[in-house]
Amino acid sequence: MIEIERTPSKESVCECCGGTTTRLTRFVSDDGDAIGVYYAAFSDNHPDSNVVVLLSLGNGITTPVPKTESRSHF
Numbered sequence: 001m002i003e004i005e006r007t008p009s010k011e012s013v014c015e016c017c018g019g020t021t022t023r024l025t026r027f028v029s030d031d032g033d034a035i036g037v038y039y040a041a042f043s044d045n046h047p048d049s050n051v052v053v054l055l056s057l058g059n060g061i062t063t064p065v066p067k068t069e070s071r072s073h074f
């Protein structure tokens, strides 16, 4: 079963606008084996309201997966 670790988010003051930036770093596991990690950040004070997400799955965590199919970054 795939699970996402629920660690607390971290908040800080945004250097560019003084708003609050919230960051999440969470690990993804499948039956206890780490298979990925994702990072997300967003600010409550930016007009574009974008969320920045970095997702890394497979190779480099613990599960050997062909490199060309193992990672997705966006």
Ligand SMILES: [Zn+2]
Residues within 6 Å of the ligand: 014, 015, 016, 017, 018, 019, 043, 045, 046
């Ligand atoms: Zn800002």
